Amino acid sequence: MARIYQVPSHTRLWLTLAVTFCALPQLLKGPLWQGGLFALVVAIRALVNRQRMALPGRIIRSLLLMGAVALTFYSFGRLYGPEAGVALLVSLFGLKYLEVVSQRDAYVLLVLGFFVCATSLLFSQSPLMFLYVLLCMVLLTACLAGINHSDTRASGMQHLKRAGIIMAQAVPLMLILFVLVPRVAPLWNMQVGNGKARTGMTDSMAPGQISELSESSALAFRVAFDGDMPPPAERYWRGLTLSHFDGRAWQQAIPRGMDEAGYLYSGRGPAPDWVDALTAGRSDGTSYAYQVIVEPTQRRWLFAMPVPFVSEGGVSLARDMRLVANNPVSQRQSYQVVSVPAATRRLPLAAEEKALMLSIPDESGRRARGLAQQWRLESQSDAAVVQQALRYFRQQPFHYTLRPPKLVADPIDDFLFRSRKGFCEHYASSFTFLMRAAGIPARVVVGYQGGEQNSLGSHLLVRQYDAHAWSEVWLEGQGWVRVDPTGAVAPERVERGLRAALEEGDSGDALGGIQLDGFAGSGLLGVMREWADYVDFRWQTWVLSYDSQLQLSVLSKLLGQVTPLRVAVTLMVSVALLLGLYGLYLFWRNPVHSQSPMEKEFWRLHQRVQGCGLALSPGVTPSQLAEAIAGRWPRAASPARDWARYYQRALYDPRQKASKQQMRHLRGLRNRLYKLLD
Amino acid sequence: MRLPQGPRRLYERWLARRLPAASQIVLDQKRIFIFPTGYGFFYLLVAALLFIGGINYENNLILALSFLMASLFLVAILHTFRNLSALGLRNGTAESGFSGEEGALEVVLFAEQRAHHCIWLRWPGQDAQQVSVLAGEEESLWLNLPLARRGKIPAPRLKVESRFPLGLLRTWSYATLDHYCLAWPRPQESEDCPADGGKNNQRAFSSGQSGNEEFQGLRRYVPGDSLRKIDWKGYARGRGLNTKLFEEPVGGRLWLRWDKLEGLGDEQRLSILCHWVLELDRQHQPYGLVLPGLTLAPDTGDVHRWRLLDALACYPEF
Numbered sequence: 001m002a003r004i005y006q007v008p009s010h011t012r013l014w015l016t017l018a019v020t021f022c023a024l025p026q027l028l029k030g031p032l033w034q035g036g037l038f039a040l041v042v043a044i045r046a047l048v049n050r051q052r053m054a055l056p057g058r059i060i061r062s063l064l065l066m067g068a069v070a071l072t073f074y075s076f077g078r079l080y081g082p083e084a085g086v087a088l089l090v091s092l093f094g095l096k097y098l099e100v101v102s103q104r105d106a107y108v109l110l111v112l113g114f115f116v117c118a119t120s121l122l123f124s125q126s127p128l129m130f131l132y133v134l135l136c137m138v139l140l141t142a143c144l145a146g147i148n149h150s151d152t153r154a155s156g157m158q159h160l161k162r163a164g165i166i167m168a169q170a171v172p173l174m175l176i177l178f179v180l181v182p183r184v185a186p187l188w189n190m191q192v193g194n195g196k197a198r199t200g201m202t203d204s205m206a207p208g209q210i211s212e213l214s215e216s217s218a219l220a221f222r223v224a225f226d227g228d229m230p231p232p233a234e235r236y237w238r239g240l241t242l243s244h245f246d247g248r249a250w251q252q253a254i255p256r257g258m259d260e261a262g263y264l265y266s267g268r269g270p271a272p273d274w275v276d277a278l279t280a281g282r283s284d285g286t287s288y289a290y291q292v293i294v295e296p297t298q299r300r301w302l303f304a305m306p307v308p309f310v311s312e313g314g315v316s317l318a319r320d321m322r323l324v325a326n327n328p329v330s331q332r333q334s335y336q337v338v339s340v341p342a343a344t345r346r347l348p349l350a351a352e353e354k355a356l357m358l359s360i361p362d363e364s365g366r367r368a369r370g371l372a373q374q375w376r377l378e379s380q381s382d383a384a385v386v387q388q389a390l391r392y393f394r395q396q397p398f399h400y401t402l403r404p405p406k407l408v409a410d411p412i413d414d415f416l417f418r419s420r421k422g423f424c425e426h427y428a429s430s431f432t433f434l435m436r437a438a439g440i441p442a443r444v445v446v447g448y449q450g451g452e453q454n455s456l457g458s459h460l461l462v463r464q465y466d467a468h469a470w471s472e473v474w475l476e477g478q479g480w481v482r483v484d485p486t487g488a489v490a491p492e493r494v495e496r497g498l499r500a501a502l503e504e505g506d507s508g509d510a511l512g513g514i515q516l517d518g519f520a521g522s523g524l525l526g527v528m529r530e531w532a533d534y535v536d537f538r539w540q541t542w543v544l545s546y547d548s549q550l551q552l553s554v555l556s557k558l559l560g561q562v563t564p565l566r567v568a569v570t571l572m573v574s575v576a577l578l579l580g581l582y583g584l585y586l587f588w589r590n591p592v593h594s595q596s597p598m599e600k601e602f603w604r605l606h607q608r609v610q611g612c613g614l615a616l617s618p619g620v621t622p623s624q625l626a627e628a629i630a631g632r633w634p635r636a637a638s639p640a641r642d643w644a645r646y647y648q649r650a651l652y653d654p655r656q657k658a659s660k661q662q663m664r665h666l667r668g669l670r671n672r673l674y675k676l677l678d
Numbered sequence: 679m680r681l682p683q684g685p686r687r688l689y690e691r692w693l694a695r696r697l698p699a700a701s702q703i704v705l706d707q708k709r710i711f712i713f714p715t716g717y718g719f720f721y722l723l724v725a726a727l728l729f730i731g732g733i734n735y736e737n738n739l740i741l742a743l744s745f746l747m748a749s750l751f752l753v754a755i756l757h758t759f760r761n762l763s764a765l766g767l768r769n770g771t772a773e774s775g776f777s778g779e780e781g782a783l784e785v786v787l788f789a790e791q792r793a794h795h796c797i798w799l800r801w802p803g804q805d806a807q808q809v810s811v812l813a814g815e816e817e818s819l820w821l822n823l824p825l826a827r828r829g830k831i832p833a834p835r836l837k838v839e840s841r842f843p844l845g846l847l848r849t850w851s852y853a854t855l856d857h858y859c860l861a862w863p864r865p866q867e868s869e870d871c872p873a874d875g876g877k878n879n880q881r882a883f884s885s886g887q888s889g890n891e892e893f894q895g896l897r898r899y900v901p902g903d904s905l906r907k908i909d910w911k912g913y914a915r916g917r918g919l920n921t922k923l924f925e926e927p928v929g930g931r932l933w934l935r936w937d938k939l940e941g942l943g944d945e946q947r948l949s950i951l952c953h954w955v956l957e958l959d960r961q962h963q964p965y966g967l968v969l970p971g972l973t974l975a976p977d978t979g980d981v982h983r984w985r986l987l988d989a990l991a992c993y994p995e996f
Contacts, residue, residue, distance in 0.1 A: 107720075111720065114728070114743075114747065115724070118732075121737060121740050122740070125737070125738075130739055133743065137743075144843075144844045144846075148796065148842050148845040149795060149842065151795065151810050166757060166843070167750070170746060170750045173752060173753065174745045177748060178738075178741070178742050181745065184733050186733055186734045186736060187733065543738055544738050544739070545738075547738075579752060582756055583756055587760060587763070
């Protein structure tokens with residue numbers, strides 16, 4: 001028996017639009033066949049709705065379903081997991097749309113639509129995506145309104161308007177719930193990795209690696225300061241320390257005899273002595289509090305200024321004064337840091353650590369070693385050796401360039417004595433080598449230096465081209481001291497960033513073809529970029545990273561003391577207040593019989609005449625009114641009759657409705673009449 | 679779902695007290711009930727699942743989506759309630775019928791405040807009827823009423839229900855309109871006409887002689903005249919609508935009498951009287967009716983027949 005289509009025809013368009021819009025993000029991202037499947041479903045549906053063909057039978061639908069499952073398996077290699085699962089869900093969503101007949105089917109379809117919307121948010125959390133999902137929700141609500149409106153008289157636009165109104169009222173309520181509903185810790189852990197390789201730092205430094213990074217203007221992380229911002233020359237964001245040198249590349253290393261458990265402290269369990277030593281220096285000198293929002297790197301290391309203290313879970317402190325996430329950063333992540341630069345002198349240097357920091361391969365850098373030993377003999381202290389080295393870089397004809405010539409035989413000697421053209425990694429590498437050769441414990445630090453300020457949000461934007469490498473030397477009594485040999489060669493790199501350094505230097509060859517787009521692209525475009533970044537930043541800090549901690553601080557600002565009872569009462573009261581407000585608006589009794597302009601015209605005169613002391617019955621007609629006026633004020637008799645005659649003609653003449661001109665004439669007559677009263 | 683007898687009676691009594699019968703009812707918050715539909719619960723379950731998903735993926739936007747769904751539900755409460763609130767119902771006319779058959783009652787819905795969409799009206803045990811009323815307008819709806827017994831059949835409690843606009847919530851109210859439908863007695867054939875005042879005996883009439891009337895003349899049609907006595911031929915010739923007048927039958931007026939049916943039950947008497955009312959009406963005989971406490975003078979015509987049938991239906995309280 002043929003089933004009867006029960007979904008009203010005025011809703012079909014919304015159903016089609018809702019299904020298409022909900023599925024679109026996945027269709028754009030997913031395999032091509034899914035788009036084809038959807039196009040097929042929408043086409044069939046359009047033909048069925050126009051009664052050009054019958055609804056496909058159960059066999060065809062089953063075949064389509066099996067085909068979709070098989071293709072999903074073929075495309076993803078499995079049917080579970082975020083990507084494959086979502087692809088399958090969206091296919092099922094499309095196939096369900098194909099078989100919608102009754103209202104019940106439509107209900108199921110719309111619920112699937114809500115799920116599909118949610119999965120779009122799984123892969124993209126940008127403000128635009130959320131707006132898009134809100135649009136999808138309006139369409140889904142319009143469909144709900146449509147399938148519940150079985151009047152054939154109803155029009156499609158009515159549904160959209162109604163959905164828009166309901167949605168507009170729901171969004172403020174959503175905001176209240178979003179702010180006030182307590183955040184619960186995850187019941188079980190799920191992570192969506194998008195498995196994409198990202199630009200970013202690797203865990204070793206060979207010549208050429210950082211200069212590659214400097215060609216990318218992708219965002220690395222943002223920093224929002226809570227209070228003072230350090231001057232540009234102090235903004236060194238440490239990522240990794242590299243202490244093992246094999247003659248070409250620097251690598252991370254843990255001193256012999258130390259294990260990772262002792263090297264990393266996650267905040268749980270007893271603190272090792274080096275943590276205690278650092279913590280003791282927490283109140284030494286100036287400190288900077290800030291929030292870092294790091295873009296996904298798929299790596300565990302995080303970026304901070306020395307010496308970083310964090311309070312939240314999921315982040316560990318390493319012995320080399322840097323932060324390490326417990327899980328690879330696969331999504332944007334934010335963490336609060338307090339950095340105390342002066343605390344660095346509290347950290348002791350263990351013997352095995354010192355051995356590592358002095359190790360250099362025997363066969364490399366013979367001339368460099370000689371130079372270092374010469375400085376050692378000439379100087380009184382370690383600090384003097386450092387100054388000697390920096391003076392050397394300043395005085396010899398070193399060049400700062402993004403396109404250094406290839407180093408052939410021995411990278412250290414070749415750079416120091418022959419090419420003398422290099423990028424920060426060359427300077428850091430050779431300087432660290434020289435220090436070690438002179439018997440000073442030293443290591444290479446890679447990370448980012450500088451950052452661009454967004455004048456709207458007063459947060460710093462650190463991009464990939466801010467990647468930098470510098471050195472740290474261990475000086476008795478001062479602990480690890482940062483030395484940036486690049487600053488000796490190209491001070492503007494440290495003061496004003498890479499772009500400035502390259503523009504002042506040999507920009508001609510260095511910048512060839514490289515686009516460094518920051519905010520500096522001044523004019524309207526720059527302002528727009530700044531705004532877009534500001535919105536994105538606020539979205540990140542206020543919405544995406546609104547977790548239990550942030551909620552607690554917001555609530556304590558709002559409520560003073562945060563107790564579960566208070567939160568519950570606030571939640572109830574604010575929801576009830578808002579709903580009450582809507583109720584007032586929705587149930588406001590607007591009189592159905594509002595007076596027409598003609599009626600108003602009549603009652604104005606009526607009131608005026610009564611105001612002048614003539615009692616009138618409410619049921620008086622215009623001509624009776626005129627006669628009453630004529631009786632009381634004989635002078636006004638003829639204007640009153642004129643008015644009544646004109647009024648009646650305007651009101652009852654079937655050939656024309658009272659036009660604006662007539663109304664104006666009537667008003668003129670009435671005003672003339674007023675002057676003759678009293 | 680049916681409650682056991684005891685609580686059910688209590689519930690009925692509570693409803694009757696809370697929602698007393700009236701000839702005009704405007705639904706207000708005292709009368710309106712609201713509860714989620716099955717789909718509404720399903721929808722909330724989906725919102726809860728999204729909430730758990732948002733918590734687990736630590737995805738604030740999915741959380742926001744689940745809050746949005748919950749907010750839509752909350753706002754839908756107001757909108758669903760609003761759709762039924764301020765809807766007015768009042769008595770319309772009634773269509774009587776013979777007992778054992780069906781009568782019909784007209785219910786007029788009026789919307790003074792705002793439009794009301796997709797309202798379902800239902801009497802217990804019957805299919806619902808759907809109606810929409812636009813603001814400031816009226817819609818009337820005929821609801822069938824089975825007439826199980828003779829007499830005044832009061833309108834049962836009417837269920838007014840709506841799921842508009844989102845189908846997540848069901849709002850309903852019970853309206854007991856102070857309205858009734860008359861159930862005429864079921865005609866029962868009998869040989870003897872319980873009448874007197876006829877020509878000589880009643881048998882002559884039962885044989886169906888209709889030629890014993892003398893045509894007297896025409897007069898202008900007055901609403902209520904029997905359609906059978908209209909001069910249709912003259913109407914076709916363009917002479918207007920006239921009613922043929924007949925001279926009174928030789929035997930004079932017939933009186934159907936209640937007390938002629940001694941020894942029978944009340945209902946049976948009424949059924950026999952009903953049969954003869956119909957029969958005499960078919961024969962265009964002027965007839966009257968004498969019931970204890972009510973006497974209706976002999977006449978003919980549809981209005982007369984209805985008056986007599988209504989009297990039979992209402993017996994013994996007129």
